[in-house]
Amino acid sequence: MSFFTQFDFSVIAPSLPFLWEGLKFTAKLTLIAMSGGIFLGTLLALARLSSITPLAMAATWYVNLMRSIPLLMVILWFFLVIPIFTGKPMGAETSAIITFTAFEAAYFSEIMRAGIQSVPRGQVFAGQAIGMTYWQTMSYVVLPQAFRNMLPILLTQTIILFQDTSLVYAIGAKDLLKAAEIAGKNYGRPLEMYVFVALVYFVVCFALSNLVKHLQSRTAIVR
Amino acid sequence: MIKIDNISKWYGQFRVLTDCSTQITKGEVVVVCGPSGSGKSTLIKCVNGLEPFQQGDIIVNNISIGDPKTNLPQLRAHVGMVFQHFELFPHMTITQNLTIGQVKVLGRSNNEAHQRALQLLDRVGLNSQADKFPGQLSGGQQQRVAIARALAMDPICMLFDEPTSALDPEMINEVLDVMVGLANEGMTMMVVSHEMGFARKVADRVIFMDNGSIVEDAGTEEFFGTPRSERAQLFLSKILSH
Numbered sequence: 001m002s003f004f005t006q007f008d009f010s011v012i013a014p015s016l017p018f019l020w021e022g023l024k025f026t027a028k029l030t031l032i033a034m035s036g037g038i039f040l041g042t043l044l045a046l047a048r049l050s051s052i053t054p055l056a057m058a059a060t061w062y063v064n065l066m067r068s069i070p071l072l073m074v075i076l077w078f079f080l081v082i083p084i085f086t087g088k089p090m091g092a093e094t095s096a097i098i099t100f101t102a103f104e105a106a107y108f109s110e111i112m113r114a115g116i117q118s119v120p121r122g123q124v125f126a127g128q129a130i131g132m133t134y135w136q137t138m139s140y141v142v143l144p145q146a147f148r149n150m151l152p153i154l155l156t157q158t159i160i161l162f163q164d165t166s167l168v169y170a171i172g173a174k175d176l177l178k179a180a181e182i183a184g185k186n187y188g189r190p191l192e193m194y195v196f197v198a199l200v201y202f203v204v205c206f207a208l209s210n211l212v213k214h215l216q217s218r219t220a221i222v223r
Numbered sequence: 224m225i226k227i228d229n230i231s232k233w234y235g236q237f238r239v240l241t242d243c244s245t246q247i248t249k250g251e252v253v254v255v256c257g258p259s260g261s262g263k264s265t266l267i268k269c270v271n272g273l274e275p276f277q278q279g280d281i282i283v284n285n286i287s288i289g290d291p292k293t294n295l296p297q298l299r300a301h302v303g304m305v306f307q308h309f310e311l312f313p314h315m316t317i318t319q320n321l322t323i324g325q326v327k328v329l330g331r332s333n334n335e336a337h338q339r340a341l342q343l344l345d346r347v348g349l350n351s352q353a354d355k356f357p358g359q360l361s362g363g364q365q366q367r368v369a370i371a372r373a374l375a376m377d378p379i380c381m382l383f384d385e386p387t388s389a390l391d392p393e394m395i396n397e398v399l400d401v402m403v404g405l406a407n408e409g410m411t412m413m414v415v416s417h418e419m420g421f422a423r424k425v426a427d428r429v430i431f432m433d434n435g436s437i438v439e440d441a442g443t444e445e446f447f448g449t450p451r452s453e454r455a456q457l458f459l460s461k462i463l464s465h
Contacts, residue, residue, distance in 0.1 A: 126312070131376065133296045
């Protein structure tokens with residue numbers, strides 16, 4: 001009897017609507033943490049590069065702290081600590097979204113910092129020379145170029161983020177992995193479910209990596 | 224128009240400018256020359272406050288650059304600057320390069336800015352390139368666009384920081400022609416350059432710098448006739464011998 005004959009994939013089809021709900025949360029978490037993380041990360045990067053020393057130090061401290069703690073620990077820690085500050089219990093989903101945005105901001109900030117530094121100093125001078133303020137120079141001259149230079153790396157980080165979202169099963173948030181776990185228990189067929197969601201993760205990541213390759217060849221700025 | 228009053232600048236311990244003083248009156252064209260590392264580019268970047276300085280002051284159009292209360296962006300909007308490496312915004316079209324400052328800094332309408340941009344592109348002979356990106360243009364063309372970008376802000380004076388030294392020789396003249404045109408129209412200009420032909424033709428005065436100091440500040444004829452300082456004589460004999 002071969003290995004695969006013991007599998008019963010007929011349990012997948014009836015679980016699809018349930019798994020789809022999980023995937024929707026995984027996608028929502030990824031998209032919010034990506035956009036929020038890039039936004040906050042850019043502010044952190046600007047703070048780190050700023051000449052205002054306390055601001056630069058605070059940003060550096062935050063980024064280094066976040067990057068030195070395992071993500072799973074941050075997820076658990078935020079889940080337990082935030083309700084103490086806010087005084088009311090918070091759902092696992094909301095907690096996951098806040099945690100991932102705050103955590104990813106640290107990683108995205110390092111990417112944006114490299115991106116900002118990849119823009120030649122003369123570009124800043126050029127913006128300032130036509131009378132642009134700091135924020136105008138950043139928003140019209142530096143950040144668009146930094147963002148474009150870093151687009152492939154930002155997407156690569158997003159792929160990692162997408163995979164990491166599976167860690168929210170630890171606080172019981174219903175993402176794709178958690179949905180698979182529940183469905184698996186329901187039908188007494190956990191293995192089939194895990195094989196199936198692994199396939200879903202793989203297909204999404206594979207498609208995104210191909211997008212990255214495509215973008216790398218297209219977005220390079222002609223100088 | 225521009226009064227540079229005893230300015231000094233240090234990078235840490237290293238002194239890059241030492242007690243530089245000069246004046247440029249309205250309509251005057253002044254060429255600044257000197258060996259590399261003599262502080263010419265640093266000096267011209269101090270004039271619109273792109274580089275800070277630690278001592279002395281520069282007064283542009285009656286506004287102090289050194290005063291921390293001065294709104295530098297507002298001042299720079301009316302002081303045109305052209306850079307050695309053009310520094311066009313590579314992610315914008317040529318037209319966008321010329322309109323962004325007008326719209327975002329001067330508050331002109333898109334339509335008005337666009338009209339002005341096309342008018343200036345016409346002036347520098349590049350209206351057929353309006354929708355291209357800087358990377359698609361030659362160095363000489365890019366530098367002419369950079370001059371047009373500065374002119375689009377209707378500057379009261381223009382600063383040129385080695386505008387031709389990054390260009391291939393056959394492209395230098397197309398840029399110098401535009402600059403000569405500006406000078407003949409009475410634009411106040413401070414030009415860091417080694418183009419002695421240009422200096423002879425349009426400069427009212429030539430400033431020679433060495434080691435962070437202004438060594439010679441003389442009328443053009445006097446400068447090319449008999450420079451007083453030995454250092455300037457040596458410099459001239461080296462660059463004019465070919």
